[in-house]
Amino acid sequence: xxxxxxxxxxxxxxxxxxxxxxxxxxxxxxxxxxxxxxxxxxxxxxxxxxxxxxxxxxxxxxxxxxxxxxxxxxxxxxxxxxxxxxxxxxxxxxxxxxxxxxxxxxxxxxxxxxxxxxxxxxxxxxxxxxxxxxxxxxxxxxxxxxxxxxxxxxxxxxxxxxxxxxxxxxxxxxxxxxxxxxxxxxxxxxxxxxxxxxxxxxxxxxxxxxxxxxxxxxxxxxxxxxxxxxxxxxxxxxxxxxxxxxxxxxxxxxxxxxxxxxxxxxxxxxxxxxxxxxxxxxxxxxxxxxxxxxxxxxxxxxxxxxxxxxxxxxxxxxxxxxxxxxxxxxxxxxxxxxxxxxxxxxxxxxxxxxxxxxxxxxxxxxxxxxxxxxxxxxxxxxxxxxxxxxxxxxxxxxxxxxxxxxxxxxxxxxxxxxxxxxxxxxxxxxxxxxxxxxxxxxxxxxxxxxxxxxxxxxxxxxxxxxxxxxxxxxxxxxxxxx
Amino acid sequence: xxxxxxxxxxxxxxxxxxxxxxxxxxxxxxxxxxxxxxxxxxxxxxxxxxxxxxxxxxxxxxxxxxxxxxxxxxxxxxxxxxxxxxxxxxxxxxxxxxxxxxxxxxxxxxxxxxxxxxxxxxxxxxxxxxxxxxxxxxxxxxxxxxxxxxxxxxxxxxxxxxxxxxxxxxxxxxxxxxxxxxxxxxxxxxxxxxxxxxxxxxxxxxxxxxxxxxxxxxxxxxxxxxxxxxxxxxxxxxxxxxxxxxxxxxxxxxxxxxxxxxxxxxxxxxxxxxxxxxxxxxxxxxxxxxxxxxxxxxxxxxxxxxxxxxxxxxxxxxxxxxxxxxxxxxxxxxxxxxxxxxxxxxxxxxxxxxxxxxxxxxxxxxxxxxxxxxxxxxxxxxxxxxxxxxxxxxxxxxxxxxxxxxxxxxxxxxxxxxxxxxxxxxxxxxxxxxxxxxxxxxxxxxxxxx
Numbered sequence: 001x002x003x004x005x006x007x008x009x010x011x012x013x014x015x016x017x018x019x020x021x022x023x024x025x026x027x028x029x030x031x032x033x034x035x036x037x038x039x040x041x042x043x044x045x046x047x048x049x050x051x052x053x054x055x056x057x058x059x060x061x062x063x064x065x066x067x068x069x070x071x072x073x074x075x076x077x078x079x080x081x082x083x084x085x086x087x088x089x090x091x092x093x094x095x096x097x098x099x100x101x102x103x104x105x106x107x108x109x110x111x112x113x114x115x116x117x118x119x120x121x122x123x124x125x126x127x128x129x130x131x132x133x134x135x136x137x138x139x140x141x142x143x144x145x146x147x148x149x150x151x152x153x154x155x156x157x158x159x160x161x162x163x164x165x166x167x168x169x170x171x172x173x174x175x176x177x178x179x180x181x182x183x184x185x186x187x188x189x190x191x192x193x194x195x196x197x198x199x200x201x202x203x204x205x206x207x208x209x210x211x212x213x214x215x216x217x218x219x220x221x222x223x224x225x226x227x228x229x230x231x232x233x234x235x236x237x238x239x240x241x242x243x244x245x246x247x248x249x250x251x252x253x254x255x256x257x258x259x260x261x262x263x264x265x266x267x268x269x270x271x272x273x274x275x276x277x278x279x280x281x282x283x284x285x286x287x288x289x290x291x292x293x294x295x296x297x298x299x300x301x302x303x304x305x306x307x308x309x310x311x312x313x314x315x316x317x318x319x320x321x322x323x324x325x326x327x328x329x330x331x332x333x334x335x336x337x338x339x340x341x342x343x344x345x346x347x348x349x350x351x352x353x354x355x356x357x358x359x360x361x362x363x364x365x366x367x368x369x370x371x372x373x374x375x376x377x378x379x380x381x382x383x384x385x386x387x388x389x390x391x392x393x394x395x396x397x398x399x400x401x402x403x404x405x406x407x408x409x410x411x412x413x414x415x416x417x418x419x420x421x422x423x424x425x426x427x428x429x430x431x432x433x434x435x436x437x438x439x440x441x442x443x444x445x446x447x448x449x450x451x452x453x454x455x456x457x458x459x460x461x462x463x464x465x466x467x468x469x470x471x472x473x474x475x476x477x478x479x480x481x482x
Numbered sequence: 483x484x485x486x487x488x489x490x491x492x493x494x495x496x497x498x499x500x501x502x503x504x505x506x507x508x509x510x511x512x513x514x515x516x517x518x519x520x521x522x523x524x525x526x527x528x529x530x531x532x533x534x535x536x537x538x539x540x541x542x543x544x545x546x547x548x549x550x551x552x553x554x555x556x557x558x559x560x561x562x563x564x565x566x567x568x569x570x571x572x573x574x575x576x577x578x579x580x581x582x583x584x585x586x587x588x589x590x591x592x593x594x595x596x597x598x599x600x601x602x603x604x605x606x607x608x609x610x611x612x613x614x615x616x617x618x619x620x621x622x623x624x625x626x627x628x629x630x631x632x633x634x635x636x637x638x639x640x641x642x643x644x645x646x647x648x649x650x651x652x653x654x655x656x657x658x659x660x661x662x663x664x665x666x667x668x669x670x671x672x673x674x675x676x677x678x679x680x681x682x683x684x685x686x687x688x689x690x691x692x693x694x695x696x697x698x699x700x701x702x703x704x705x706x707x708x709x710x711x712x713x714x715x716x717x718x719x720x721x722x723x724x725x726x727x728x729x730x731x732x733x734x735x736x737x738x739x740x741x742x743x744x745x746x747x748x749x750x751x752x753x754x755x756x757x758x759x760x761x762x763x764x765x766x767x768x769x770x771x772x773x774x775x776x777x778x779x780x781x782x783x784x785x786x787x788x789x790x791x792x793x794x795x796x797x798x799x800x801x802x803x804x805x806x807x808x809x810x811x812x813x814x815x816x817x818x819x820x821x822x823x824x825x826x827x828x829x830x831x832x833x834x835x836x837x838x839x840x841x842x843x844x845x846x847x848x849x850x851x852x853x854x855x856x857x858x859x860x861x862x863x864x865x866x867x868x869x870x871x872x873x874x875x876x877x878x879x880x881x882x883x884x885x886x887x888x889x890x891x892x893x894x895x896x897x898x899x900x901x902x903x904x905x906x907x908x909x910x911x912x913x914x915x916x917x918x919x920x921x922x923x924x925x926x927x928x929x930x931x932x
Contacts, residue, residue: 067523158523158526159523172528174507175508175526176507176526179507386515
């Protein structure tokens with residue numbers, strides 16, 4: 001373990017975090033919240049920046065690092081982000097319990113959008129801004145951001161970027177790490193800006209447009225009204241956000257290819273076809289299932305489209321209370337939580353590419369049982385997957401299941417119903433936000449005890465970083481020499 | 483610059499490593515997925531899986547708008563086809579590694595008719611390198627410019643050398659009429675002027691005619707002044723190229739080769755050399771061939787370990803100059819103190835050569851620089867300018883030109899003669915001038931004037 005480089009990188013990340021808190025100060029100034037609004041952020045910036053400067057002051061002599069340090073840096077940065085990011089909530093008194101504040105911040109950065117706050121509408125604007133801004137930062141990843149803005153990028157930083165960008169495989173879109181990171185961020189931010197403008201044109205107040213765009217871009221989903229997007233009661237706004245969420249659930253590399261190469265290749269992308277196929281299937285089957293509840297078809301399609309889009313992209317905005325839907329529709333949504341968005345997007349979950357490969361391998365396995373000596377390659381995106389990658393993918397599912405069971409077991413300690421506990425774990429571990437029953441769209445995560453809240457926070461970070469970076473931290477071998 | 487490299491062998495890796503550090507955008511094409519993953523993880527480069535000679539693969543790698551395409555796959559034919567394809571696709575410069583002597587003979591044809599900018603042969607480069615080492619046996623390093631016509635030799639000043647402690651203005655060619663271009667003292671790099679005092683332990687880089695440089699080396703270090711006989715162990719391609727260069731000199735040559743038919747062919751091709759059939763790795767056999775009577779032993783077998791052992795043995799037995807071919811350089815650092823004097827690594831040499839080409843291309847685009855090199859770990863630049871009739875430097879003796887500090891005119895190439903200038907020499911139109919400088923960003927010969 002190269003402790004020096006881990007300390008140094010963490011320091012740099014904290015400095016960036018402190019800088020990212022600065023816009024909240026402007027919000028406090030603009031809405032003239034006075035000293036009350038300013039000082040929580042000033043103090044947080046001082047503390048975070050101070051830690052950052054102390055840790056990042058001395059450049060380590062040995063700056064070489066490998067996959068192990070990459071994992072550790074990413075996992076620790078995300079923990080540190082959540083710890084330091086919750087300071088404004090605590091200082092402003094919005095959230096009193098530190099564990100709850102940690103949960104809220106982790107939920108923001110991991111773009112989960114699960115909230116323990118019950119009275120959002122009376123919270124000050126600067127705090128709301130920071131709460132949603134964490135979605136924007138966490139969506140594309142803070143290390144990717146660091147790579148895009150920091151000088152002195154070294155080839156080793158590919159390990160950090162790899163650990164932070166979700167998906168089973170990682171492809172750089174440009175030869176240089178830095179220009180790849182920059183292009184990703186440029187695409188990300190311009191799409192976010194487009195959502196802001198579209199929402200504003202649809203009659204949403206500017207402040208709300210920004211926050212909803214952040215939630216949409218990061219596929220986070222913190223609502224700023226008690227009944228989330230339903231508050232605006234506008235088909236236009238719902239479709240802008242619904243389509244926006246779907247677009248942010250698409251692999252960003254595809255946008256690059258669309259802009260700089262050719263659109264044809266993008267349409268042939270197998271993962272994209274699976275993604276759209278799953279969405280279409282879910283919308284149709286849920287519509288059939290709930291058709292008796294609605295009088296108007298357009299209202300039904302609108303609600304179902306929005307809910308499916310919100311759940312599969314792991315955003316968690318809501319317009320309809322799907323808690324009241326029949327069990328089949330609820331389970332459909334629950335299963336979509338596990339699929340998640342496309343690899344290389346801002347969404348969580350298992351990712352569509354993994355899901356598709358699991359199904360394809362299962363089919364090949366069945367065929368293999370029929371004719372045991374037959375060679376049956378598993379193909380994805382037109383390429384045969386090698387056994388190493390397949391093994392890695394199936395062990396990911398195994399690990400995912402084991403971690404899920406552990407989280408579930410702990411959550412049941414303070415849950416009323418099985419559906420509450422199961423959907424709470426599914427909704428946090430897959431970074432969605434709202435679950436069913438007590439944690440449904442109209443509920444909150446407030447009812448859990450401190451242990452469960454903390455474990456679910458760690459579960460969110462695990463889900464965002466695809467489990468292994470966090471597990472690496474727990475392995476004692478990581479911290480030893482050699 | 484955008485550079486596409488086909489082939490992730492040892493040379494490919496070396497190129498990825500060095501060029502990505504110099505901030506070029508590199509895309510690597512490689513057939514083997516594991517190898518490609520390994521390199522894309524290690525260096526900041528992009529990768530494309532596939533055969534570098536295929537049009538589609540090249541198009542995916544973006545060869546159509548790249549600046550330089552480098553083909554260094556293990557296969558000559560692939561390299562040539564890849565370079566031609568890249569040229570037709572739109573690569574500005576193409577480089578191909580070609581080892582087969584038969585193809586190499588038609589280099590000029592391939593270059594001119596098919597548009598391959600540079601063809602490079604690792605064995606031939608290594609042979610040239612060995613010859614330079616033999617010419618200046620005391621040198622740590624020999625740099626060469628203008629297709630090898632101008633040499634710059636790096637030596638360490640010995641404490642008993644007569645020029646140690648001398649100011650340069652007092653030197654006046656007393657120990658060989660050479661020009662001292664660069665002095666490296668500890669961490670400092672100096673471009674010396676008349677007031678600079680030479681100190682023992684300095685690494686100095688000198689240039690001059692071969693005879694003068696040899697004289698300088700002889701005064702500096704009494705041993706090792708001239709090599710007059712060499713024993714070469716191993717008769718591969720490299721030996722073939724080396725012999726064709728060495729037979730033109732006065733050096734006595736003996737070659738030991740363990741394969742009877744190769745030995746016969748060498749004997750037929752090079753009647754001037756003594757070709758011995760036998761196993762050069764056997765101690766008894768080496769003794770029988772009286773290897774200690776030779777000034778230099780060069781081990782060029784296919785196996786690194788054997789070469790290293792032979793050289794260590796020869797060095798212990800008192801051979802003055804041993805040259806060892808080592809292909810795998812990563813573990814060489816541990817061998818510093820076992821007495822290997824000079825090491826030749828063909829892959830490294832061509833990687834260096836290609837990197838020189840890239841730097842030269844990069845720095846000469848849009849300027850009047852004809853060639854560009856970096857020495858002393860990149861802290862010194864060597865630039866070659868062609869002087870036009872409009873230059874302000876013409877017809878003035880160099881002492882009267884007010885030249886910027888940290889700069890030195892190392893050589894003037896006038897038609898076919900080389901001038902290592904003194905204060906009274908002048909620059910004339912049509913000359914090529916090589917300058918050595920620690921300042922960066924010279925674009926034009928006139929930039930050297932204050």
